Amino acid sequence: MRIISIANQKGGCGKTTTAVNLAAALAQTGQKVVLIDLDPQGHATLAFGYAPDHLEQTIYDSLRNPRICLYDVIQSTNVKGLVLAPSNILLSGLETDMAFVHEREFLLLQCLRSLRRGYDTCVIDCSPSLNILTLNALVASSDVIIPVQTHYYALEGLRQLLETIDVVNERFNPQLRIGGVLLTFVEDRTHLSRDVQRQMKDFFGNLVFQTVIHRNIRLAEAPSAGQSCITYDPGSKGAIEYRQLAREIGYETRTR
Amino acid sequence: MRIISIANQKGGCGKTTTAVNLAAALAQTGQKVVLIDLDPQGHATLAFGYAPDHLEQTIYDSLRNPRICLYDVIQSTNVKGLVLAPSNILLSGLETDMAFVHEREFLLLQCLRSLRRGYDTCVIDCSPSLNILTLNALVASSDVIIPVQTHYYALEGLRQLLETIDVVNERFNPQLRIGGVLLTFVEDRTHLSRDVQRQMKDFFGNLVFQTVIHRNIRLAEAPSAGQSCITYDPGSKGAIEYRQLAREIGYETRTR
Numbered sequence A, B: 001m002r003i004i005s006i007a008n009q010k011g012g013c014g015k016t017t018t019a020v021n022l023a024a025a026l027a028q029t030g031q032k033v034v035l036i037d038l039d040p041q042g043h044a045t046l047a048f049g050y051a052p053d054h055l056e057q058t059i060y061d062s063l064r065n066p067r068i069c070l071y072d073v074i075q076s077t078n079v080k081g082l083v084l085a086p087s088n089i090l091l092s093g094l095e096t097d098m099a100f101v102h103e104r105e106f107l108l109l110q111c112l113r114s115l116r117r118g119y120d121t122c123v124i125d126c127s128p129s130l131n132i133l134t135l136n137a138l139v140a141s142s143d144v145i146i147p148v149q150t151h152y153y154a155l156e157g158l159r160q161l162l163e164t165i166d167v168v169n170e171r172f173n174p175q176l177r178i179g180g181v182l183l184t185f186v187e188d189r190t191h192l193s194r195d196v197q198r199q200m201k202d203f204f205g206n207l208v209f210q211t212v213i214h215r216n217i218r219l220a221e222a223p224s225a226g227q228s229c230i231t232y233d234p235g236s237k238g239a240i241e242y243r244q245l246a247r248e249i250g251y252e253t254r255t256r
Ligand SMILES: Nc1ncnc2c1ncn2[C@@H]1O[C@H](COP(=O)(O)OP(=O)(O)OP(=O)(O)O)[C@@H](O)[C@H]1O
Pocket: A010, A011, A012, A013, A014, A015, A016, A017, A018, A039, A043, A126, A127, A128, A184, A185, A186, A213, A214, A215, A216, A217, A218, A219, A220, A221, A223, A238, B009, B010, B011, B012, B128, B151, B152, B153, B154
């Protein structure tokens, strides 16, 4: 099973939108996919129409209690081949609950062990921070996809994120590699967006995906209908570009 | 001194842009203003052209060590009457450093005590989470301004934020009140933006500021020039709207 984290501590760069639509697009290619919502905000959970506060069990239960496996908390979605491990605000308690637990960085990895047989790909939506939850995601992952908004503030935090990925790679998970950098909210008409795109390509080289995601209002509308954009408006630019991304990550391996 | 936190755990809703431009607009009305960057990302610090990693001292030093007062870490800005207490990634260490310190929620309040004489207003930029740093900001504040992007995900987290504000109000800071809800990234032409605006007004009533901030590329460009939009492009819609906000908060007290 390929495990892909969608991570960047910069808020609002398109992590949830990427996790939800990439997972749906991968399922539509025939893969069996599990989407894990590892953000206490529960936005990937909302995106499929679930009310985070009304769920009996979430990923939090499975992380805290090894006897509750992921199969017990998984919910279906309207996309064939895609299931969701939901979250809600209780997940934010993990940091304090597990403060003294030995090997707390490996909790998610242990959860995923029980899932390996039934799924091709696991996509993990992370919260806007480099805390114990995001650390768990990176420790469990084979790849990390970094969404970057084509704005000025987006450039600053990347060095910090790359350092964190290097540390995880050295100390916890030698398999972890950068799946790629995804440019989001791209606007062809503005200087700023073009400038930042150029700087990203200079800095990251061919780690930057060929596919870019343009600003597209249908991506922001889809969650209010409880669907990914892939099914909400399959002909929209947002759906087309995320299907393109699913194809691009399908076969390529990228080198630094 | 009036102390205003700009807080919302939703990432990318315009916290830093609001903190930077509101602080600059208030200073231009003749007030003496201090902007505190309480986000380890250091974006409010970047916004005024400082490189977070090259700073000798930041707000972190003053929070950790009571003998280092805020006056020691303050930097000037290009706006007359506005100074900045900068931050960088070291600030993210506060959570672990101070885990066992008694009354760790009051560290910022103690820092600000030494500052009271010289300033009219203090504006605090918060990170996208409800952690010990944001708690410190709320405990120290007289008002909290909540920027809300007019998108679907933005609605969900507000209940959580209001609950947190209520808890802070009851247990730590009876003066804390909601200064107002600021609608950001408003786009008059889209249904989504209009729908969310209506829902916000239904839910919050007159807590929603009359002033709304439209999507305006000059707001996103200004940080790359190391300036607030107020001085980068004073005639832009973004600058006009933030000056309008400064006037609106100048005299009104809002009731729930
Ligand atoms: N390409 C796009 N075009 C237009 N709107 C978008 C696009 N991508 C995301 N959005 C919208 O922008 C907002 C921010 O995106 P999203 O919530 O996915 O970011 P995030 O990184 O997950 O945020 P957080 O840091 O809070 O987790 C959302 O309201 C989303 O619907």
